[in-house]
Amino acid sequence: MPIDVDVALAAEPATAEFSWTSSDVQLYHLGLGAGSDPMDPRELRYLTDDTPQVLPTFGNVAQSFHMTEAPTVRFPGIDIELSKVLHASESVTVPGPIPAAGTGVATTRFTDIWDKGKAAVIWSETTVTSPDGTPLWTQRRSIFARGEGGFGGERGPSGSQSSIDLSERAPDHDFTIAVSSQQALLYRMCGDRNPLHSDPGFAAAAGFPRPILHGLCTYGMTAKALTDLLLDGDTSRVGRYGARFAGVVFPGETLRVRAWEDGAGYQAVVTAPDRDDAVALAGVEFVPA
Structure with a gap:
């Protein structure tokens, strides 16, 4: 199904609630190589029982941490085969430390869809708050969808956006x-x-x-x-x-x-x-x- 930019960008944001534990955080850090020196106090801060410090990048995976099946790319105005999709970029912004355990409410919306001719670049933003509305983190992601361009949309920026050479x-x-x-x-x-x-x-x-x-x-x-x-x-x-x-x-x-x-x-x-x-x-x- 061709991308319908107007429908995708105007769609109601999707909301989902999820939870994580300190064991999830510890496993994530182990997956990144934390604890390679088990005598280093700095390394052990990532792996402390119940109260490990949390890398902000845990926010990029917290919502999908317990998934065992491949995700789909089907949303209002967007229906793409997973085999056509490449992960293009990721970022996370945190107003303060992420709790070692908690519950989050994630609200996701599509912010930009760029037409690169033979492909489309789709940007989404997810804001995560605690159930009482306290901001926890904001995640930005883009995917590159091969064969999904040519719909007449804006091309978007190209090349590096670095402020220094x-x-x-x-x-x-x-x-x-x-x-x-x-x-x-x-x-x-x-x-x-x-x-x-x-x-x-x-x-x-x-x-x-x-x-x-x-x-x-x-x-x-x-x-x-x-x-x-x-x-x-x-x-x-x-x-x-x-x-x-x-x-x-x-x-x-x-x-x-x-x-x-x-x-x-x-x-x-x-x-x-x-x-x-x-x-x-x-x-x-x-x-x-």
């Missing part, structure tokens, strides 16, 4: 993150059971030499690494974080993160140095509270 100077920080060989198998327990991340045969049929890491795992691992490096591992000091998904990561690889100071925050790029610095995450924005 990262090629002009050396990064202020340049470091690596180890990705364990079982990283995807552990992270899939956070709600994304796509066999592309766990089944070698399925991955081969999709054109990959082996299963790939979840994009949101790379995203979360980078957020944790930047928090540890720049904010002494204190998640309460993170205000906003986001990135564009630019390429794949394979379990067992090493990631390279280069970060540049940019006003009140940082911009970064994440690459795979063993594959000629192939870009995994681009347009990374990390802004302290």
